[in-house]
Amino acid sequence: MKILTAEYLTTVVKPEKREFRGIPEICFIGRSNVGKSSLINRLAMRKIARTSSTPGATKAINLYRVGYEFRGLRKWTIFSDFPGFGYSKVARSTYLGWESMIDTYITENSSIQGFAWAFDIRRDPDILDKTVLEWIEYSRLPFCLILTKCDKERRSYGLSKRDTLKKEFCTDDVFVFSSKNGYGRDEVLTHLFSTLSKATESV
Ligand SMILES: Nc1nc2c(ncn2[C@@H]2O[C@H](COP(=O)(O)OP(=O)(O)OP(=O)(O)O)[C@@H](O)[C@H]2O)c(=O)[nH]1
Ligand SMILES: [Mg+2]
Numbered sequence: 001m002k003i004l005t006a007e008y009l010t011t012v013v014k015p016e017k018r019e020f021r022g023i024p025e026i027c028f029i030g031r032s033n034v035g036k037s038s039l040i041n042r043l044a045m046r047k048i049a050r051t052s053s054t055p056g057a058t059k060a061i062n063l064y065r066v067g068y069e070f071r072g073l074r075k076w077t078i079f080s081d082f083p084g085f086g087y088s089k090v091a092r093s094t095y096l097g098w099e100s101m102i103d104t105y106i107t108e109n110s111s112i113q114g115f116a117w118a119f120d121i122r123r124d125p126d127i128l129d130k131t132v133l134e135w136i137e138y139s140r141l142p143f144c145l146i147l148t149k150c151d152k153e154r155r156s157y158g159l160s161k162r163d164t165l166k167k168e169f170c171t172d173d174v175f176v177f178s179s180k181n182g183y184g185r186d187e188v189l190t191h192l193f194s195t196l197s198k199a200t201e202s203v
Contacts, residue, residue, distance in 0.1 A: 001068070001069065001070050001071075001189055001190060001193060002068060003043070003044055003045055003046075003066060003067070003068050003189075004067040004069060004074065005065075005066070005067035006044035006045075006046045006048050006064060006065070006066045006067070007048065007064065007065055008048050008062065008063075008064055009063040010062075010063050011060050011061065011062050011063070012060060012062075012063065012080075012105070013060045013061075015061065015101050015102075015104040015105035016104050022111060023065065023077060023078050024076075024077050024078070024111055024113050024196050024199060025063075025077065025078040025079075025080055025111045025113060026077060026078070026080070026112075026114055026115070026116050026192055026195070027080045027082060027102070027105075027106070027112060027114075027115050027116070028040055028079060028080060028081050028082060028115075028116045028118060029085075029102070029115050029116070029117050029132075030082075030084060030085075030117055030118035030119060030148075031084050031085055031086045031119075031120070031123075031128075031129075032055040032056055032083075032085065032086060033053075033054075033055040033056075033057075034084065034118045034119065034120045034149075035051075035118055035120070035148035035149055035179055036081055036082065036084065036118045037049035037050060037051045037052075037057065037058055037081055038051045038148075038179035039148060039177065040064060040079050040081055041179065042179040042182060042185060043066075043079070043185060043188065043189055043192075044064065044066055044079070049062060049064065049081050050062075055084065056083070056084065058082065058083045058084065059083055060083065061080055061081065061082055061083070061101075061105065062080070062081040063078050063079075063081075064079045064080075064081065065077075065078055066078070066079055068189075068193065070193040070196075070197065071197070075196070077192075077193075077196055078111070082098075083098065083101075085098040085099075085128070085132065086128045095128055095131065095132075099135060106139060106141070112141060113141070113195055113196055113199040114141050114143055114144070114199075115136060115141060115142075115143040115144075116144055116146055116188075116192060117136075117143050117144065117145050117146065118146050118148050119145050119146065119147055119148065119165070120147075120148055120149055121147040121148060121149055121150050121152070121153055121157075121158055121161055121176065122149065122152060125165070125168055125169075133169060142173075142195055143171070143173070144171070144173035144175065144188075144192075144195075145165060145169055145171065145173065145174045145175070146175050146177045146184075146188055147161060147162060147175065147176050147177060148177055148178070148179065149178065149179075149180075150176045150177060150178045150183055150184070151178040151180045151181050151183065158176040159176065161176075162175070162176050173191060175187055175191065
């Protein structure tokens with residue numbers, strides 16, 4: 001399992017006018033400032049996505065094309081970096097804008113294979129996260145939860161949080177991760193590439 005190439009592809013400002021289709025794609029979503037762009041950079045081992053300590057850095061959808069080798073085969077995928085939801089004080093209306101954007105983006109876009117949902121390991125899910133979970137379930141696409149910034153907590157805290165969130169989000173696909181030190185990188189990549197393989201095999 002190896003990343004061979006990773007490069008910026010394009011920015012989608014109007015999701016309904018998206019031009020680039022065809023390569024299997026994983027959407028990186030999550031609240032603002034949670035570490036989505038840093039996660040992409042760490043997975044790719046290259047600084048392709050813009051990160052910032054100010055929430056709301058990613059305003060449009062940025063697409064990155066990643067070439068990788070998995071189980072002896074060379075393949076391509078797209079990592080799409082979404083704007084964060086829930087950073088404004090008026091979180092509800094921000095969420096509604098986000099939901100309508102992503103709804104439009106995934107409609108009739110059969111290249112999308114699932115969601116990598118970045119979630120700050122120090123937070124507990126709130127009503128907005130539950131709403132997003134419902135939306136994902138409704139989309140019927142698979143998702144995994146990546147618990148970011150684990151370097152800020154003890155390892156035992158991270159593992160117990162992972163088990164709690166597995167129950168709360170009703171999935172086994174929850175991973176502890178740090179973009180700062182690379183903890184969990186192999187596990188996350190293996191999971192994402194397996195999801196992509198399953199999807200391509202079933203076509
Ligand atoms: N310690 C630590 N800091 C991190 C980690 N991941 C991200 N950060 C920091 O968190 C801040 C936000 O990171 P980004 O990757 O820009 O977050 P984002 O989710 O893309 O943010 P928006 O695009 O604004 O929604 C930056 O200051 C990063 O350096 C991590 O794993 N550990
Ligand atoms: Mg970002």
